[in-house]
Amino acid sequence: MKRLYIRWTVLVLIFGSITCLGILRYDREVKTVSPAKVSSEGAKGELRLLGMIEAGSFVRGVEGKPTRFMLSGEGAKVAVVFSGKDEDESLRELKTIVALGKWETERKQFDASELALDPNYGFVTSAYVFSLIPLAFFLFYMERRVSLLYVMIKEEKVYQSETQA
């Protein structure tokens, strides 16, 4: 039994540490901010702004001009200027996107250098949590039960008593 608990403690510590490192990396590099937070509190440095392109606000950039639209989220709207190229013309109104860039406090607009799809990390995390955590619990329960049964059989001397009988 002692070996079982040591083995599982080591496994929990390893996977727990990896999960903590993953959460830290998520907070540092992947976490998005909402237009509501940016417009009310402002922000510095490179940001990932998550929101939906407002209906009627989208103006596609032509002849070297940037693409402009309003990005909404959590009850607020932010003007976004995208200077890059939308190669596949995948941008459209009512689409949820992530704009990567900087918030210009003076001009009250978000200068986006890159656009990406909504990562939907909540769904990815849920899928792994709902499959791997029950798997670990199920496995632990079975291993513990088998170890207990071997101990009980050894203590009860099942083989000996029955064969003698």
Next chain:
Amino acid sequence: MTATRFIGILRKYEKWFGIVALILISAGLYTGLVTSSADYFQGEVVRIMYVHVPFAQTAMLAYSTLFFCSIWYLWKRDAIVDNACHAAAGLALFFTAGGLITGAIWGKPTWNAWWVWDPRLTSFAIMFLTLVGYLMLRTFLDDVEKRATFAAILAIIGFIDLPIIHFSVEWWRSLHQPLSVSTRGVSIAPDMLVPFALMSFGVGILFTYMLMVRTQLLYLEHLLEAKQGRFLSEAEL
């Protein structure tokens, strides 16, 4: 082969399956969640594939194991084989439930629905219900011989669903994507194929390990029951 010798073999080799499964799954999780690229259309959500597909494949592997063990039981009438059938059924139910849950989570951002009455999904749900029925049948019958025989027959009949699950995406117009790896070739990017293969083999080997542990568990429980005076004729002492 006697039951005690069989259990001894399981106990001797099980750890190697556990270690290999742990290595493959760890490598699969790292490559799947960190190094592999996002999909052009689905984005990051495609990473659910590395857990959903292995779970679904392993559910079918577990049911196939149940099917072959059931035939073996009807042929040899060996109690330890019935324990293996029971163990495989429990694991098949677990992986089927996992496949259905992760599939629903993947379906919401890609199809905008948690569930659709698609041939693949429906036939998979039928396998889930068959396994629930199988395990319920085992609890209803007290007679050990009858319980094992009826359960084996039910498992063999239920196997009809497996080819339907596999070929459903070919036979009917389905919302579910077709086979990514088939006799026609591999229609999946190499950097996605690596974590996919690692996780598929890893979860498959983990199932083998779990089957070895669970078969021991059920055998030992029967042994203790026999010690208490129940099912004395069943346990091989």
